Amino acid sequence: MARIRTGARVVGLVLAAALGVAGCSATGGKRAEERARAAAEQGRPAVSTPRWTFAMVTHAGDGDTFWDIVQNGAKEAARKDNINFLYSHDDQAQQQAQFVQNAIDQKVDGLIVSLAKPEALKDVVAKAVKAGIPVVTVNSGSEQSAAYGALTHIGQDETVAGEAVGTELNRRGRKKAVCVLHEQGNVGHEQRCAGAKKTFDGTLENLYVEGTNMPSVQAAVQAKLQADPSVDAVVTLGAPFAPTAVKAKQTAGSKAEVDTFDLNASVAAGLKDGSLGFAVDQQPYLQGYEAVDLLWLYRYNADVLGGGKPVLTGPQIVTKDQAAELESYIKRGTR
Incomplete structure (x- = not known):
């Protein structure tokens, strides 16, 4: 099995803590795990805490x-934590x-928010904190x-993550x-x-494109490659743009x-x-999962992970061999 190169280690402390709540003995831990599995199979929450409501607001585009x-x-x-989850998004700050x-x-x-354009959200996040709503930031900021x-x-x-890309290009x-x-x-x-x-x-070199207009993205990348045949690598910053860059490369006759x-x-x-060389995976499933779980832990037990530092979920450099290894997870929408 190919090994994924990892830029940050993610430790499964949350799961270990959750499974350890039932007791210190091996028997207690086994019973807690069995209850959690039974709850999952029946679509029930794995905990009996109050049904809190958490909102996630991100800068995602459609x-x-x-x-x-x-x-x-x-x-x-x-679902596991008995949370009523609300999600909203807009690419306009x-x-x-x-x-x-x-x-x-x-x-x-509880509130989860991405800070792609932090200044635009500074005041409203401060309002949430002042109102006593615990906030976790995710992905950006x-x-x-x-x-x-x-x-x-x-x-x-x-x-x-960017430094990892530069090293891989070298x-x-x-x-x-x-x-x-x-x-x-x-x-x-x-x-x-x-x-x-x-x-x-x-x-x-940086190339700025209009991300909401994919034909325009393709045209811009194609024009750059045609104008400068010495370019031997194109790095896109999001998965949806990679196939478009491949099309631009092919049309431009670039290598x-x-x-x-x-x-x-x-x-x-x-x-x-x-058709692609490598991808940088920041494990988005883990970002969403941990954001909710850490808010739950804070509400339930005043726990905070990270020690004042960000909890890192990446980067991981994924190549052809690793993509095959992760295929089953990718198909089910968790990678």
Whole structure:
């Protein structure tokens, strides 16, 4: 079995703690596990705590498969923890802030929010904290999370993830790369490209595209590759953009390798057939699952993981061999 290169270790303390609540003895632990399995099979929550309501508000655009996986993780944890889970999203920061305000008005018991454009959400997150709503940030905004009053941040360090990409490009002998940014103003995207540029021994240029218009994305990447045949690597910052970059490469007659951040079924297929070189997986299922579970732990037992630091879920470099290894998980929507 191929081994996935890991940039951050994720320790399963939450599961161990949950299974240990029933008692210290081996028999007690076994019975707790049996009860949890029975509850899962019957669609019942695995706990008998109050039915709290948690809201998640993200910067996801319509049709973004990455956030589908985040939701899958959050919903699974919500079912296990007896949580009423509410989800809303918008790629416009102003609307995202309004959704957070709506959650405050509903007096939710916990709030999960992504901070792709942190300044636009600073005031409304502060309102949630002031109202006594525990907040966990997820995916974007690790640098602002603590300052905004959040309990912790769950995701990958985008600079570290970018550095991993630069190192991988070096390993593959690439000399000139283009980093395709599909959402201007997204601090995480800027950090990814800056991190890659930091460790990449070759030349890396940023290419800004209109992410909401996929034909325009293809045209922009194609034009860049036609104008500069020396480009031998294209890095996209989201799984939905990888196949588009492949089409642009083919139309341009370029031999550049296309690599991407994030993983979905389409990217896995591209890794397997060789049209994509590698992907950077930040384990979105884990982000959604842990965000809900950590809020539950805080409400139930005042527990906080991370020690004031972000809880890292990536990066992992996934190549052809690893994609095959993860195929069954990808198909069920958890990777």
